[in-house]
Amino acid sequence: MAHTRVDDLQAFLAVARDRSFTKAAARLGVTPSALSHTVRALEERLGVRLLARTTRNVAPTEAGERLMRSVAPLFDQIAAEVEALGELRDKPAGTIRITCTDDTIELYLRPMLSGFLKRYPDITLEVFVDNGFTNIVEERFDAGIRLGEAISKDMIAVRISPDWRLAVVGAPAYLERCSPPRTPHELTEHACINIRHRPSGAIYAWEFEKDGQAFTVKCEGQLVFNSIVHVLNAAVDGIGVAYVPEALAAPYLADGRLKEILSDWCPYFQGFHLYYPNRRQTSPAFSAFVEALRYR
CATH class of the missing domain: 1.10.10.10 (Winged helix-like DNA-binding domain superfamily/Winged helix DNA-binding domain)
Known part of the structure; x- marks a missing residue:
């Protein structure tokens, strides 16, 4: 030896x-x-x-x-x-590897990236889009982003968003062509644009709640993506109805390209969190990234 x-x-x-x-x-x-x-x-x-x-x-x-x-x-x-x-350097430096979904990039990473990278020119961010439940320790990521309720207890979790909700949306042309559903159960009669997070996983069943009773509806349609951004785009194109993060659809709802339906049935979910192993030795670069993302 x-x-x-x-x-x-x-x-x-x-x-x-x-x-x-x-x-x-x-x-x-x-x-x-x-x-x-x-x-x-x-x-x-x-x-x-x-x-x-x-x-x-x-x-x-x-x-x-x-x-x-x-x-x-x-x-x-x-x-x-x-x-x-790196603590001995004048500025934080190093590479930070993050895994997350495409919508969290759009909603929470993208707004802060330009200012963060200008402030810390010696930091490199590698962001990997993954809709599955990546094991960040095995895959050697520094951190991941998930809903707070999905994070294991042996991780440190830092909230980066408020609580949020999904919204059922459709283009005006589609909703004129197909009568809008009055309840989530009527979605089975519509062209629904679905998401499958992983190739081996099931298609996401749409989650609803009314009068304290939670339930899901298995929606059918000709289109299935593994990216929520493309689900949203297909709804904007009038192909069918979609169930997407309300904040992601907000610009299209504001300019009339999309309309929201069934809003009274859509529950709130716990906000997104940046999570990382509690045994991780946090570098100045990683600490700066956490503080830049932290929800205030």
Whole structure:
């Protein structure tokens, strides 16, 4: 073990985390064959097999899992300490990786981005659109954005929005052509524009509430997106009715391109929160980003 290099351990961790030589090699800036050779040499020196390889998959063996559990936190701590040295700089610096949905970008990130980036020219933001429930620890994101009620208790959550509601909307031309529904149950007779958050997930069932009774309606239609922005655009184009964040539809409601229906049935939801692991060592750059997003 005395002859095991730090670079070899980092190479192993990259492959074990990504479960792919190709992905890990791209992230490390080496070729897959060179990375494979490095890991095999490490296995030979240790005398144990660390990765189980098939033609399609790569996964840690029992020994590999044990090495990951013991070594990975140490490398994470080193990275955090190095990043924390940014406190000695005049300005916060570094890269912040965020995962969130497209509507949260439009509503909460986009309004602050220009001013934030001008104020902190040494900070780089990487924003990944993902409508699923990404594990930010496994995927190595610094933080994510979700509804407060969907965040696990082992995370720190910072509110970035007020409570909000969805609105059922349709273009005037569509609502003239098809009589507006009087209750959510009548939506089954309409062309509804739906969203499926993940390929393997179900189509979102529209949530309503009346007199304290909550219920859902499974709406049908010819269009299904995984982006709420495109759902909204299809409604503006008169293809059907959509259930979208009220704030996102507000400009179209104001200029008459959309009309809201069934407003008395649409409940409020808990606001969006920026969340991150409670063991994370917050850098000056990340702290500045949190404060810029914090709801006041």
